[in-house]
Amino acid sequence: MSLPLTDLALILLAALVFILGSGVWIAVAIGIVGYIAMMLTTSVPVGAVLATTVWSSSASWALAALPLFIWMGEILFRTRLSEEMFRGLSPWLQWLPGRLVHVNVVGCGIFAAVSGSSAATCATIGKIALPELEKRGYDPGLSLGSLAGSGTLGLLIPPSIPMVVYAVTANVSVLQVFLAGFLPGVLVMVLYSGYIIGWSLLNPSKVPPRDPPMPFKEKLRQSTKLIPCLTLILAVFLALVFGFATATECAAWGVSGALILAWWSGTLTRKTFFESVMSATRLTCMIMFILAGAAFATAAMAYTGIPAALAEWVKGQNLTPSMLALYLSIMYIILGCLIDGISMIVLTAVVVLPMVQQAGLDLIWFGIYLILHVEMAQITPPVGFNLFVLQNMSGKDTMTVARAAFPFFILLLAAVFIITEFPQIALVLPQMAFPPR
Amino acid sequence: QTKWNLPAAYPADNPHSVNLTMFAKDVAAATGNKLEITVHPGASLFKAPDIKRAVQTGQAQVGEVLISIHENEDPVFGIDVVPFLATSFSDAKKLWAASKPAVEKKLASQGLMVLFAVPWAPQGIYTKKDLNTVEDMKGLKWRAYNVGTARIGELVGAQSVTVQAAELPQALATGVVNSFMSSGGTGYDSKVWETLTNFYDVQAWLPKDITFVNKAAFDALDKPTQEAVLKAAATAEDRGWKMWEEKTNWYLDQLKAKGMKVAPPSDALKAGLKKLGEQLTADWKKKAGADGEAIIAAYEKK
């Protein structure tokens, strides 16, 4: 009955790999591993634990923000927001070396502030930016790569679906993780733009000439197209700051704002409304089912004592926090090649979080660290959502897109190093809003 | 060797969790590790509302929960949150003695056996403005999180606001809420002095955490082990009460040190609250029926 924990851990890992590999839906696979873990270690009624833990993790106020953030994105996706973003931004970025390629970075950065997903950000901005850039003769590698990389900002700049998932699994405040994402998001944008500038200075022949100059007035007129989107971002933020809404209720304000925007731009019809509701519902259900599996697996693991033992082990190793971060980085980059971001978070949270806490790393900071790895996972082959998006939009194969995105993968890695060295970049905003106890 | 799991809702460094860990150690020592209890603090195994059911259905063998969260199920679980009924540690102890048989009986009917009960610190009122009478509470944005606090809000004419505990610090900071009722410890933990200025130590009630065991799991132990558990439980109860009595003043001193105005209620406020209390006690008696009547009578006799 009493199996050594290392054997147990290996059995469970093998079972997970086998079940996932056989094409079983992720939520079910995680649930089955939890079941096996409990069968091997305890005599408590497993089915009852399954039903109880899943119910209590699903009937959650904090989680109720998730479908709303998703819905907001779905509504905005059905508006002409991306087109307007391109037109509004391009006159202002002409002077930078690299010119309109920066629209990818800035456009994704702004859109990221209203969308919670990377693929959606990449697809929405890409839909308009790719053809425009191609038409003007920009280097396809640079435009594809920067788009793949910038799309991942959707995850780092709040709101963010994986951040909600992380906050719920790690039992930390969603709002704090959101706040922590802001400055690292800006950091990543600066790194991206910096790279584009550097590349363009080194390859001046590959950068097409400026668009014909536009009178200042015309520039301003074009920029008014950015106003609705910026207003939405601002409104949600102000609702929070002025006490109209709690952190969770912000999501509802976002939906209201998105509905108003869609109505105002004339894209809100009964059909688009209905479609947005149903597709947000399906996406939420998919994620919730995985979270359900993860909630049960977490409880199952608590019964086995594996996470506690691992935490003890980390304590015994005297690993420095940065050493632990390095090891975890390697693991997450490998995992990220193979599975999607949300699975990556929930599959590892159970065992990684206690270790992280034991090593003295801040859970909010770790959330950002983890999200950066999830971002990398979007652009590493063979499984990377942004690669798939761009593969289809550009007609190039996955490897070509992946190669184009590689510099941006390295830049994300650089961002991980920077926030590991200077954790304050992530922590300063949440600590300002929620002073540490 | 027998292994038990003990789910608990509060963080590992909360006095309740600390006490539970010591209880588990005592049991292990007294039984020569024959009974090993693993404490799962911070709702890491089950969340607070599920702990009772988990122990009831054998998903865990022991559990600790703030018993008043189950007051909707049976008013007897809510006796320790009837406002202004028992307002000091010694009164709370008396009230526990008077209500213990009824609570035990109710839990026994669910297959649970009470091991021990430990109170929290007395509840006071946090506000931004001075309260001299209950009329001053009118119009406050008042956090209502259970029947008692909702009723108080209603009776004093405050605006009841629903905010989850986890969102409380942010809600205070942005003014979603500007007053609430809790113990000195909660205010200290959430750095309440950054947003509110006053703490009125009205000692409205002392809620209790009850630690209970699944009766079948307990009966499956041999006699000496059972006795060891009961002995450790008695020790834990004494220790818990003492911990909180000491901790209460420490918390209040901390609030003062941070510049909060910590004060007992004025006579007028006290009188107003007392009247409220009578009303709410009557409410509770009506809900709890004859059993409730008997508990209150037994409590008031002492």
Added chain:
Amino acid sequence: MRIALDRLYLWSGYAAGFFMVAIFAIMMVMSLGREFDINIPAGDDFASWCMAAMAFLGLAHTFKKGEMIRVGLVVEKVTGKKRWAVEVLALGISTVFTLYFAWFACRMTYDSFRFHDMSTGVISVPLWIPQLGYAAGLVILSIALLDEIVHVLRGNKPSYEKEPPTTPDEFVERVASGGAG
């Protein structure tokens, strides 16, 4: 029969959508209501219950639409008879687990009814009522899985498998509104 089942999945999906809109409505009323002294007592509880109902009632619909994710690395490599065997295995494992899950969710709901479990907030609600959506959602998912396994055993293509998109626009739409990435 076919029509009735498909309707069951679709309408429970609509119900899930309804609960999402309900969460939105509750939160907006809670938030705006504070400005006008309107409070939804236990609004947080009601939103949480809508969340659970939504998450589970929509499962069958999500599954049938092929939006439940899995690791396709191996599955997508094999074809023909082998592919069929893998699909049957995956469906079989998932069906057994989901039936088990659904059974215990129903039992938990029944226990709540039997034990008179009540919500812990300001409003006292028997817990079995909100738990109904949870249990029903899992039962419907079980039915959908059983339905699917029969469908595949008869030699049909799994219905969760989508036709590859024909135009880039269609693809973008699909990824943008379907991918969690």
